[in-house]
Amino acid sequence: MTKTQGDVVTDRRDHGGGLDEAVRRFGGTRASWLDLSTGINPLPYPLPALAPQAWTALPDRAAGEALIAAARHFWKVPEAAAILAAPGASSLIARIPALRPPGRVHIPGPTYNEHAAAFAAHGWREAREDGEPDARVIVHPDNPTGRWWSAADLGAPLTIVDESFADVAPERSLVGHAGEDGPLILKSFGKFWGLAGLRLGFAIGPPALIERLASLLGPWPVSGPALAIGAIALSDHAWAANTRARLAADAARLDTLMTRAGAEVIGGTTLFRLYRVDDAAGWQTRLARRHVWSRIFPWSPSTLRLGLPAPDAWPRLEAALA
Numbered sequence: 001m002t003k004t005q006g007d008v009v010t011d012r013r014d015h016g017g018g019l020d021e022a023v024r025r026f027g028g029t030r031a032s033w034l035d036l037s038t039g040i041n042p043l044p045y046p047l048p049a050l051a052p053q054a055w056t057a058l059p060d061r062a063a064g065e066a067l068i069a070a071a072r073h074f075w076k077v078p079e080a081a082a083i084l085a086a087p088g089a090s091s092l093i094a095r096i097p098a099l100r101p102p103g104r105v106h107i108p109g110p111t112y113n114e115h116a117a118a119f120a121a122h123g124w125r126e127a128r129e130d131g132e133p134d135a136r137v138i139v140h141p142d143n144p145t146g147r148w149w150s151a152a153d154l155g156a157p158l159t160i161v162d163e164s165f166a167d168v169a170p171e172r173s174l175v176g177h178a179g180e181d182g183p184l185i186l187k188s189f190g191k192f193w194g195l196a197g198l199r200l201g202f203a204i205g206p207p208a209l210i211e212r213l214a215s216l217l218g219p220w221p222v223s224g225p226a227l228a229i230g231a232i233a234l235s236d237h238a239w240a241a242n243t244r245a246r247l248a249a250d251a252a253r254l255d256t257l258m259t260r261a262g263a264e265v266i267g268g269t270t271l272f273r274l275y276r277v278d279d280a281a282g283w284q285t286r287l288a289r290r291h292v293w294s295r296i297f298p299w300s301p302s303t304l305r306l307g308l309p310a311p312d313a314w315p316r317l318e319a320a321l322a
Contacts, residue, residue, distance in 0.1 A: 019293055026288045034309060034316050037295040039143065039165060039272035041243065042310035044194030045233045054224040063227040070234035071202055075170070075187065080179035082210035085222045085230070089164055089188040089201030090114060095216045096184065097122035099209060100158050103134030110299050112143045112162065134158065140174060141165050144274050144297070144305045146267040148172055154183050164188035168244055168270045178204045189226075191271055192243070193233055200226045247271060250308045261321045263304065272307045280304045290320035 019035050054063075068083050077083060086092045097105075097119045104127035105119045115137045127133035136156035138149045140163050148169075154161070154177060161183045166173050175185050184205035190196030200222060203213055214221075222230075233239070247270040254273050255265050263275035263283075277283045280296040283304050287294050295305040309317050 022288055022293045026291065028291050032291055034292045034313050034320075036307040036309065036317070037293045037305075038196075039191055039269070039305075039307050040196050041192055041194030041247070041271060042308055042313070043243070043246070045229075045236070045239065047195075048229065048232050050225055050228050054228045057224060059220050059222060059224045059227050063224065063231070064222070067222075067227045067231040067234070070231045071187075071204075074234040074237070074240075075173065075175050075204070077175055077204055078179050078182075080207075081175075081182065081204050082207040084203045084210045084214050084217075085227070086201045086203065086217055087221050087223070087226070088190070088199040089162070089186050091199075091217070091221075092186055092201055092203050092213065093162075094118050094121075095213060096160060096203075097124055097135075098216060099212055100135065104128075104131065105135040105137065106133040106156065107137045108142075110145065110297065111137075111139045112164075115139070115160070115162070132156070135160070137162065139164070141169075141172075141269050144268065144272065144295075144303075146269045146274060149174070151177055159183040160186065162186045164191050165269050165271055167192035167240070168247055175204055178206075180206055182206060184209060189230060189233075192240075195229070195233075198226050198229060199223075200230050244270070247308065253314075254306060254308060257318060257321060258306070266303070268305070270308075272305055275304045275306070276302050277304050278302065287320050290316075292317060292320045 018037065019030055019033055022033065023030060064085065067085055071077070071083050093114050102123040105124045106127040107115050133156050135158040137160045138153055140149045140161050141147060143165060151174060154174070161174050163173060163185055174183065177183060178185050182205060184203055187202040187204065189198060189200035203210060251270040251273055258275050259265065263277050265273065266276045267274040280300065280302055284294050284296050297303050
């Protein structure tokens with residue numbers, strides 16, 4: 001969540017994960033825990049066999065072009081927009097504030113706090129409500145609330161649209177507005193495809209802006225295996241469609257379990273769900289004693305977030321909630 005000192009953007013970083021600390025506090029081993037603190041697809045894209053050259057040779061131009069072509073087709077990117085592949089969306093988030101001289105940035109919250117951290121590190125200030133910002137960040141859909149935005153929210157000179165979770169509902173993407181004068185759209189490969197360790201992300205937007213962002217990343221920013229796996233996965237439209245249907249069914253199943261346990265559904269996406277509970281820290285501790293890790297937030301004592309269990313892990317969650 002963003003906070004300010006004067007009008008300077010600062011940040012309070014809190015994230016999902018942190019399973020090592022949970023193990024330290026509540027015992028067990030990492031393998032004995034059910035980690036529902038993130039919004040990562042628990043059934044990842046099946047890893048294809050790769051040619052040895054993907055591991056041993058420097059990434060070549062053809063592999064990069066194949067990935068970009070697959071990304072353009074999958075996300076229906078306008079021809080006027082350029083695409084940049086990067087070693088994770090977080091690497092792009094850290095560099096984007098350097099694209100313009102520091103000014104005022106508006107980041108509606110509560111939301112993913114790495115954006116505030118990146119702008120703070122580059123000397124940006126928080127935009128006040130009575131003035132137009134020089135930059136704006138919208139997380140679409142928002143993490144953790146699940147709020148979706150619209151084209152009416154794209155007015156700042158530099159607008160960043162973080163679509164890390166948008167692949168669950170591609171019809172709601174704002175990528176169609178990318179182009180010469182459009183926003184900068186961020187895509188993550190780790191959430192929907194469940195391959196967070198691959199470290200692959202994308203920026204889509206005005207060619208001049210993408211070129212400047214590419215210069216900040218340096219040569220060979222994406223590994224050979226990531227280029228190859230990304231191109232194959234982005235071309236597998238049947239897997240994507242089947243995955244969206246499964247995620248929707250599992251999100252509904254999770255909501256049913258949680259409401260029976262006394263929680264109230266207040267938001268989320270089909271990759272994670274957000275609940276109102278009487279005591280979020282108490283819920284987290286109760287689940288942790290059964291080695292189920294959840295996500296709570298420093299800005300709300302009554303908000304709990306859960307990711308989806310893998311198919312074989314539902315009985316464990318049901319037992320922990322009993």
